[in-house]
Amino acid sequence: MMMTGAQILVEALKREGVEHIFGYAGATICPIADVLRETPSLGYTLVRTEQNAGHMASGYARVTGKTGVCLVTSGPGATNLVTGIATAYLDSIPMVAITGQVPSNLLGRDIFQEVDITGTVAAFSKHSYLVKDAARLPQIVKEAFYIASTGRPGPVLIDIPVDIQEQEVADVTFPESVSIRGYKPSVRGNDLQIKRVAEAISKSRQPVICAGGGVWLAGARDELVELAERYSIPVVKTMMGLSVLPTDHPLNLGMIGAHGNRCANKALAKSDLLIMVGSRVADRAIISPEEIQRRMATIHIDVDPAEIGKNMQAAIPLVGDVKVILRQLLELQVPAPDDAQWREQLKEYRRAELEREFPRREGYVFPGTVLRKLGRLLDDDAAVCVDVGQNQIFACKYLPQKHGRLLTSGGLGTMGYALPAAVGVKVAQPERQTVVICGDGSFQMAMNELAAVRCANMDIKIVLFRNQVLGLVHQIQKTAPYHGPFGVALDGSPDFETIAAAYGIPSMVVRDEDALDETLERFLATQGSCILICEVDPDVGTTD
Amino acid sequence: MKQTISVLVENQAGVLNRITSLFSRRAFNIHSLAVGVTDDPSVSRITIIVESGNSVMEQVEKQLNKLVEVIKVRTLEENSYIGRELMILKVSANSRTRPNIMTLCQICGAKVSDISPTSMTMELSDTPDRLDSFQEMMRTFNILEVVRTGVIALQKGGGKI
Numbered sequence: 233m234m235m236t237g238a239q240i241l242v243e244a245l246k247r248e249g250v251e252h253i254f255g256y257a258g259a260t261i262c263p264i265a266d267v268l269r270e271t272p273s274l275g276y277t278l279v280r281t282e283q284n285a286g287h288m289a290s291g292y293a294r295v296t297g298k299t300g301v302c303l304v305t306s307g308p309g310a311t312n313l314v315t316g317i318a319t320a321y322l323d324s325i326p327m328v329a330i331t332g333q334v335p336s337n338l339l340g341r342d343i344f345q346e347v348d349i350t351g352t353v354a355a356f357s358k359h360s361y362l363v364k365d366a367a368r369l370p371q372i373v374k375e376a377f378y379i380a381s382t383g384r385p386g387p388v389l390i391d392i393p394v395d396i397q398e399q400e401v402a403d404v405t406f407p408e409s410v411s412i413r414g415y416k417p418s419v420r421g422n423d424l425q426i427k428r429v430a431e432a433i434s435k436s437r438q439p440v441i442c443a444g445g446g447v448w449l450a451g452a453r454d455e456l457v458e459l460a461e462r463y464s465i466p467v468v469k470t471m472m473g474l475s476v477l478p479t480d481h482p483l484n485l486g487m488i489g490a491h492g493n494r495c496a497n498k499a500l501a502k503s504d505l506l507i508m509v510g511s512r513v514a515d516r517a518i519i520s521p522e523e524i525q526r527r528m529a530t531i532h533i534d535v536d537p538a539e540i541g542k543n544m545q546a547a548i549p550l551v552g553d554v555k556v557i558l559r560q561l562l563e564l565q566v567p568a569p570d571d572a573q574w575r576e577q578l579k580e581y582r583r584a585e586l587e588r589e590f591p592r593r594e595g596y597v598f599p600g601t602v603l604r605k606l607g608r609l610l611d612d613d614a615a616v617c618v619d620v621g622q623n624q625i626f627a628c629k630y631l632p633q634k635h636g637r638l639l640t641s642g643g644l645g646t647m648g649y650a651l652p653a654a655v656g657v658k659v660a661q662p663e664r665q666t667v668v669i670c671g672d673g674s675f676q677m678a679m680n681e682l683a684a685v686r687c688a689n690m691d692i693k694i695v696l697f698r699n700q701v702l703g704l705v706h707q708i709q710k711t712a713p714y715h716g717p718f719g720v721a722l723d724g725s726p727d728f729e730t731i732a733a734a735y736g737i738p739s740m741v742v743r744d745e746d747a748l749d750e751t752l753e754r755f756l757a758t759q760g761s762c763i764l765i766c767e768v769d770p771d772v773g774t775t776d
Numbered sequence: 777m778k779q780t781i782s783v784l785v786e787n788q789a790g791v792l793n794r795i796t797s798l799f800s801r802r803a804f805n806i807h808s809l810a811v812g813v814t815d816d817p818s819v820s821r822i823t824i825i826v827e828s829g830n831s832v833m834e835q836v837e838k839q840l841n842k843l844v845e846v847i848k849v850r851t852l853e854e855n856s857y858i859g860r861e862l863m864i865l866k867v868s869a870n871s872r873t874r875p876n877i878m879t880l881c882q883i884c885g886a887k888v889s890d891i892s893p894t895s896m897t898m899e900l901s902d903t904p905d906r907l908d909s910f911q912e913m914m915r916t917f918n919i920l921e922v923v924r925t926g927v928i929a930l931q932k933g934g935g936k937i
Contacts, residue, residue, distance in 0.1 A: 350790060354797045359844045362790070379844060414786060414847045538838035541831070 235404045237366030238263040238397040244373035254285040258305020260332030263397035280680035284652035286316015290325045291656025299326040299381045306332045307345030317387045321356040322643025326385035336393040358386030366399040370406045378410045383417025384536040421557035425550045434566040436505035438574045439465045445472025446510015455558035463568045468496040470517040471642040479632040489517040491625040495581035507531045510554045513543040596769040599626040607632030611665040615657045619650035619674035622703035625774040627669045648677030658690045668694040673702045682735040692761045699768040707773045732763045743767035780852040783822040786845040808926030823928045850937045859929040862901045867917040869896040884910045
């Protein structure tokens with residue numbers, strides 16, 4: 233039987249278990265669109281700008297553990313998607329991005345909507361393919377999903393010229409498995425190293441586990457909690473590792489780093505053994521790796537060997553799948569560290585932080601107050617998508633976690649991530665309570681996606697902090713060595729209630745903390761989506 | 777410190793772009809890079825000379841290993857490999873200077889590959905140091921053009937990467 237390139241692609245996607253595609257139409261993907269319209273089993277969301285197809289695929293991937301798929305056209309479609317790909321790369325999200333390309337015989341002639349997209353994404357994609365023969369598509373798609381989802385996950389791009397989508401191939405076979413000689417990710421940890429780690433834990437007096445996004449990516453939340461509980465080791469988290477432990481868990485010390493919880497940073501500073509699990513020692517989390525290295529022993533568990541020793545030299549490196557390694561560790565039984573005094577001390581730090589009073593200002597609500605109340609009201613497994621800016625810092629520091637997920641662009645810090653990511657979550661899990669936390673800056677970067685929300689009648693609750701300024705940069709500009717704000721006032725912003733209404737989405741405004749409880753309850757009880765606009769003092773800082 | 781890395785890669789379009797992009801993005805400084813197909817037509821060998829310390833080298837190796845098309849990476853230890861570079865060098869020459877140039881060529885083992893009434897072109901394959909000194913000696917004759925391939929290297933003995 234003859235198949236066209238487009239038919240082969242769609243069949244291969246189905247064989248990979250793909251159920252949904254986030255995309256934006258264009259001339260160079262029309263052959264694929266033509267097949268998709270005959271394939272009702274594949275869901276499709278039309279985004280309003282290509283970047284958000286990437287973020288939606290990311291949100292989808294993060295809650296399902298499956299590889300997210302986006303499909304955009306050549307040229308500007310592809311370049312618009314670039315930020316989505318880079319965002320996924322920095323957060324190690326499994327994603328396959330498919331781009332249309334101009335006809336292969338015209339490649340390199342700078343014709344209409346041509347751009348070298350495989351060259352463009354080389355520095356921030358895990359791998360990429362430019363397809364020159366449709367007969368290679370079954371193999372390429374198989375490899376792309378394998379590479380995207382194994383080892384340290386990441387985005388893989390497949391660029392398909394429009395004529396290749398139309399090329400007819402006879403006797404197509406689809407490979408069942410894949411073997412790539414240059415790509416063999418480690419899975420099991422070295423047994424000797426595992427033993428050394430167990431001994432180090434047993435001998436330590438003030439151990440701390442630092443959980444990163446790798447714990448989520450490996451699906452190792454249960455194993456991590458088991459390890460922490462078995463040896464009573466306090467846990468701090470990076471932004472990407474947030475929500476692996478509920479806030480009220482006795483071993484949870486919150487988020488570390490420049491914008492983190494004081495108690496987490498104190499624990500880190502005074503620890504004698506730091507066990508990093510799927511965290512990559514980036515600057516926002518570990519401000520001074522040299523200092524840590526000098527003051528304590530470190531264990532670094534990561535699937536990516538290149539992360540070990542990149543920003544910090546670990547005393548005991550351990551490369552492999554985080555879930556498998558934690559299981560190997562749990563198979564060993566060693567005496568628990570003698571650290572009761574240490575834990576008591578940390579509990580004090582934690583209590584002080586959780587119970588600290590937030591400032592109050594007339595006519596405004598304080599983000600920390602809103603988030604603390606909101607978190608308590610959310611479902612046990614709610615997915616909270618957090619944007620970038622002050623809202624991100626506040627949410628990561630103060631939003632109480634239960635057993636749900638907090639999704640944010642931790643690595644690249646892409647504003648406008650939260651709303652499309654929430655759409656991706658909702659597509660995957662329509663019944664799951666999904667909340668967006670954003671500021672008026674980040675909301676305006678993504679509010680066109682309210683159309684996608686509206687179109688599918690999704691129930692997404694959006695908490696919008698309106699301070700009419702790009703808060704985090706404003707805060708930086710007010711601090712030495714800078715001399716004051718510039719280019720951060722959000723003058724000319726629309727009335728968000730009217731925007732919401734224009735999309736047929738209800739909204740409410742809160743500027744009085746006394747009305748907060750009642751408003752939040754009403755907000756969460758609203759049928760379908762709703763936007764809660766919180767009036768925030770523009771001078772509020774994340775350290776207030 | 778200069779270090780020599782030997783890399784086996786899939787012989788495919790786009791591989792070199794990924795490798796050079798990796799070097800520029802991580803601010804690893806490439807001194808030279810030479811690439812050619814191996815005995816297996818699906819595999820190319822790239823020899824890269826990098827200017828850097830040991831910790832950077834470890835990271836270079838790891839980052840190279842992460843590339844899907846990279847099959848093997850090895851940093852070659854000093855004195856454990858044969859490293860050669862080819863240079864073609866053109867100088868101004870006339871009947872008066874020609875004999876002097878010829879003498880130097882003989883001393884250094886360079887071959888004359890082209891000659892004209894006003895110039896001479898020599899080729900020399902040797903270690904980079906020796907190429908440097910030949911080039912230095914040729915400076916007195918007004919060098920018109922120089923091209924060097926960058927080092928290619930194989931490890932000594934029966935072992936292979």
